Amino acid sequence: MIGERMHSIRLKNNLTLKELGERTDLSPAYLSNVENGRTSPTLENLERICRALQYDLPQLVSETVDYHPLIRKAERKNVYRNNYRVKNELLTPPGVLMRGSCLTLYDGDDTEDVSLGHEHDEYFVVAKGQLRIVLNDSEEYWMEEGDAIYVRARTPHRFQRIGEGDTVLYVTTAMI
Incomplete structure (x- = not known):
């Protein structure tokens, strides 16, 4: 699919395979194989x-991923981490500019989840239970159901379930 999209962008720019090859230092035969799906x-x-076509690489990739906007609860992809203490379910399809996750912190496990900071902003919403989150090792927030917090990129943070029962968080991440 990337090859098909690349082909249409090349034609829209009125470029031959030879001209694209000259701009990229790639052979026209190789570029033809990419466009026809014979090689990746x-x-x-x-x-x-993409530089030669003056086209954004993330946009090209996102345009070629099968897009299914509805993610049903039963169809969420599970990603487990921290020795299976935290259940992480993806809420967004691949190839989009945001990532949504549903994190479940299980009752009885009060271990802190620590992040040294990501290269992207995050937005947390407590859907169930209570949460303690610490930003920059100094700003401590106690959150309840319905509370939300915005964490800027590269901000060290840690969080843990508090109170009784499971804690469920919805996390949205800007992937740009």
């Missing part, structure tokens, strides 16, 4: 092609 480009080559 490396990330480095795909970046070179």
Whole structure:
């Protein structure tokens, strides 16, 4: 699919395979194989092609991913971490500019989940239970059901379930 999209962008820019090859230092035969799906480009080559076409690489990739906007609860993809203490279910389809997750912190496990900070902003909403979150090792917040907090990129933070019962969080991450 990437090759098909690359082909249409190249034609829209009125470029031949030879001209694109000259701009990328890739052979026209290789570019033809990519466009026809006979080979997959490396990330480095795909970046070179996108630069030559003056096209955004993340946009190209997102345009070629099968898009299914509805994620039903029973169809969520599970990602487990921290020795299976935290259940992480993805709420967004692949290839989009946001990532949504549903985190479940189980009753009886009061271990802190620690992050040194990500390269993207995050937005937490407590859907059930209570949560303690600490930003920059100094700002402590106690959150209840319905409370939300915005965490800027590269902000060290840690959180843990408090109170009785499971705590469920919805986390939205900007992937740009």
